[in-house]
Amino acid sequence: MIDLHIRLFATLRDRAGQDKINVSIIPPATVADMLKAVESAYPKLASSLPTVLVAVNKNFASPDPLLQEKDEIALFPPVSGGELTFPNPTYFAITAETLDIQAIYDHITEPSTGAIVSFTGLVRGQTTRDGLPPKTLYLEYEAYNTMAKQKMAQIAQEIWQKWPQVKGIAIVQRIGKLDISDITTFIACASGHRDQGVFAAARYGIDRLKEIVPVWKKEVGPENSIWVEGKYQPTAGDNL
Numbered sequence: 001m002i003d004l005h006i007r008l009f010a011t012l013r014d015r016a017g018q019d020k021i022n023v024s025i026i027p028p029a030t031v032a033d034m035l036k037a038v039e040s041a042y043p044k045l046a047s048s049l050p051t052v053l054v055a056v057n058k059n060f061a062s063p064d065p066l067l068q069e070k071d072e073i074a075l076f077p078p079v080s081g082g083e084l085t086f087p088n089p090t091y092f093a094i095t096a097e098t099l100d101i102q103a104i105y106d107h108i109t110e111p112s113t114g115a116i117v118s119f120t121g122l123v124r125g126q127t128t129r130d131g132l133p134p135k136t137l138y139l140e141y142e143a144y145n146t147m148a149k150q151k152m153a154q155i156a157q158e159i160w161q162k163w164p165q166v167k168g169i170a171i172v173q174r175i176g177k178l179d180i181s182d183i184t185t186f187i188a189c190a191s192g193h194r195d196q197g198v199f200a201a202a203r204y205g206i207d208r209l210k211e212i213v214p215v216w217k218k219e220v221g222p223e224n225s226i227w228v229e230g231k232y233q234p235t236a237g238d239n240l
Contacts, residue, residue, distance in 0.1 A: 002027050002069040004034055009076040009144055010216035011227045012052065015044045025067075031056065032063035034073070045075075053078055053234065055214070058147040060234040074144055078230040079214050087160070089168040089190075092152040094145045094215075096176040099183050108168025108190045116168075117198040119206045121185035123178050132228065133221020140225075141175040141184065144214040148173065151213045155205055159189065162204065163197030166190070171205060173215050184217075185209065212238050 001024045013019045023037040031054050039046050054061045055074040067073070091107035105116055123139050152171040159166055168190035178184055187205040189198040209215075211232045218227050 001025065002029060002067070004029075004037075004067060004069065004071070004073055006034075006038065007072075007074040007144070009074065009214065010142060010218075011077050011229065012045055012048050012075050014227070015048060016042055017044075027066075029067050030063060031061050031065055031067065034067055035063075038075070048075075048077065051078060051229075051233075052076070053214075055144070055147055058150055059239045060212075060236075062236065074147070074214075076144060076214055077216065077227070078232055079210070079212065079216065086153070086156065088166075090153070090156055091168075091170040091172070092149050092156075093172045094143050094148050094175055095172065096174065099172060099174070099186055101186070104170045104172065104186065104188060105190075108170050108188060110167060110190075112192050113168065113190045114192050115194040115196070115198055116188055116190045117194070117202045118170075118186065118188035119202050120183055121206070123180050123182045123184055125180040127219070132219050132226055133224060135221055136180070137220050137222060138180070139178045139184065140218040140220065141173070141178060142216055143173060143175050148213050148215055152209070154212070155208045158208065159201045159204060163189075163201045165192070165196035166198055166201045167192070169201075169205070171209060171213075173209070173213065175215075 003024050006021050008019050025037050052075050057072050089108045156169040166189050170188040172186040174184050187202050189201040191198045
């Protein structure tokens with residue numbers, strides 16, 4: 001038997017009532033075998049498993065790979081590696097602290113920088129999406145921090161492939177309790193001139209963050225709270 005230790009995030013953690021679970025499986029054991037064992041041992045998680053995302057050693061995993069006892073495994077809902085080196089200045093952060101935008105700009109600015117385009121996400125107090133509280137009191141964000149930073153780095157690599165004239169890139173996600181009008185996300189792309197892809201790159205950065213960076217938010221209203229889950233299902237192409 002091999003003992004697998006599994007981290008849970010967002011909806012799965014709430015349903016299980018804990019952030020870590022363990023299952024024992026007869027080897028050879030695949031990701032699919034692990035999910036079957038989780039369903040049997042933790043029936044409260046069964047409703048989440050058809051759409052659950054699996055990360056093994058901080059990469060998205062298909063049902064087929066074999067698991068080892070030493071693997072770092074995480075289960076999480078759809079989100080709304082290796083060490084990398086960067087040819088240009090970058091800044092990636094998961095933080096509960098208030099952002100210093102000028103300090104972030106300083107991280108990605110070079111003497112040749114002539115333009116920075118940024119996107120800033122804020123907590124809104126009202127929403128019209130089905131199933132969510134019509135009035136939001138505050139949001140709670142959480143992240144799988146180590147994997148999230150690796151995926152931010154991957155997004156930067158993708159941006160450089162698409163827009164090679166973009167130089168500095170900053171990607172920041174706030175976590176914890178965020179009140180109305182607080183900053184939630186911040187993306188910035190720097191280049192020598194405004195016509196070198198920085199507008200499209202910043203837009204791509206926030207869209208890609210919503211697809212592959214493991215971050216989740218809970219909308220808290222006057223009467224109920226709901227974890228907001230996405231629909232994007234990563235593929236092998238979303239790994240480095």
